[in-house]
Amino acid sequence: MTKRKKRSLVFVSAVLIAGGLFAFLTNRWFVNPQVTEILEPADAIVVFPGGAREDVRFDRALELMDQGLAPVLFIATDRDQRPLEAAICDGSDYAFETACRLSDPRSTFGNARATAAEASAQGWDSVILVTADDHITRSHMLLGRCFDGRIQTAVSVNENRRRLGRTIYEWAAMGKALFADRC
Numbered sequence: 001m002t003k004r005k006k007r008s009l010v011f012v013s014a015v016l017i018a019g020g021l022f023a024f025l026t027n028r029w030f031v032n033p034q035v036t037e038i039l040e041p042a043d044a045i046v047v048f049p050g051g052a053r054e055d056v057r058f059d060r061a062l063e064l065m066d067q068g069l070a071p072v073l074f075i076a077t078d079r080d081q082r083p084l085e086a087a088i089c090d091g092s093d094y095a096f097e098t099a100c101r102l103s104d105p106r107s108t109f110g111n112a113r114a115t116a117a118e119a120s121a122q123g124w125d126s127v128i129l130v131t132a133d134d135h136i137t138r139s140h141m142l143l144g145r146c147f148d149g150r151i152q153t154a155v156s157v158n159e160n161r162r163r164l165g166r167t168i169y170e171w172a173a174m175g176k177a178l179f180a181d182r183c
Helices: 003-031 054-066 083-090 108-122 133-146 160-179
Strands: 044-047 072-077 097-102 126-131 150-155
Touching (some): 044 054, 054 083
């Protein structure tokens, strides 16, 4: 075999391995992430808001609250609240406790920091994190860096209709989360 053929074979092999790893991680992190199969009671249900369908996240959190999985619903929020988020933060319409804290910065990392600060202030040891399927891996990773307690995950929505755009966004955001975001 000539040197040129060997180099070509090495290059093709490297491309196939990199492509396979990319496909595996895309599926594992953004398409079919690990979630908690059977949710157990926790100190709080936590919502990381955002995205075009964020009300679905709140609806899922309210559903979990109705199941009695936690005594408090917490939102790491910002000043630009949609009506459902504002109503939850106001708390007067609900038979359970609600709490909100501004995220700084306004990002998933900011949400993780705000949640960890609230958990520390309230003495929480466990939370159920609610977010979209393509967002759950990064959210869990960042929250785990800031919060030492147990984190269970609950998917609010499968984002299949916008999968390509969301996957591209999440890959970029995961790069930042892996190398830059630290509590």
